Amino acid sequence: MVKLTKIYTRGGDKGQTSLGSGERIAKHDLRVEAYGTVDEANASIGLVRLHTRSDPDTARIDAMLGRIQNDLFDLGADLCTPQDTRRKGTVLRMTDAHVVRLETEIDTLNDELAPLTSFVLPGGTAASAHLHQARCVVRRAERLMTRLAEEDDVNPGAISYINRLSDHLFVLARYTNDKGRQDILWQPGANI
Secondary structure (H helix, E strand, C coil), X not given: CCCCCCCCCCCCCCCEEECCCCCEEECCCHHHHXXXXXXXXXHHHHHHHCCCCCCHHHXXXXXXXXXXXXXXXXXXXXXXXXXXXXXXXXXXXXXXXXXXXXXXXHHHHHCCCCCCCCCEECCCCHHHHHHHHHHHHHHHHHHHHHHHHHHCCCCXXXXXXXXXXXXXXXXHHHHCCCCCCCCEECCCCCCC
């Protein structure tokens, strides 16, 4: 259980932060960049929920996004605790179950969408536009995580999760565009 009684500690005033292992590293370390971008993705999803939480038609979508936001905190905990950390207690790790849940939701939602005939431009409804923005932040987090994995040990389940999450957000963006009917399709060379 997390209990925060003091918000500032002054521990980062010299440009360092603590990992879940207790190790101190620079705030600009690639690992911190990765889990910081996951946090940014979470905030982007919070913006999406401004457009899904009060509409009965999107209650199912909002519930999915709520679960994803919680998962993203778990993912941040996973990333801030290196794989080789030996510590007492449970270390949160992303698992196959997280990925399977996303895949199941993707398949269920996608079954209600018409097949794509072109790439989709971000936009349409407010929820869809914000979902596309969140998807882009998730893709940036994925790039940072895979770069980190080249230098250090990263849970493969974390990388699978973030990869599947961008697909999930893409399908949700189409779904919130009136099940794709309000999608804005790319027209190659339209302005030449």
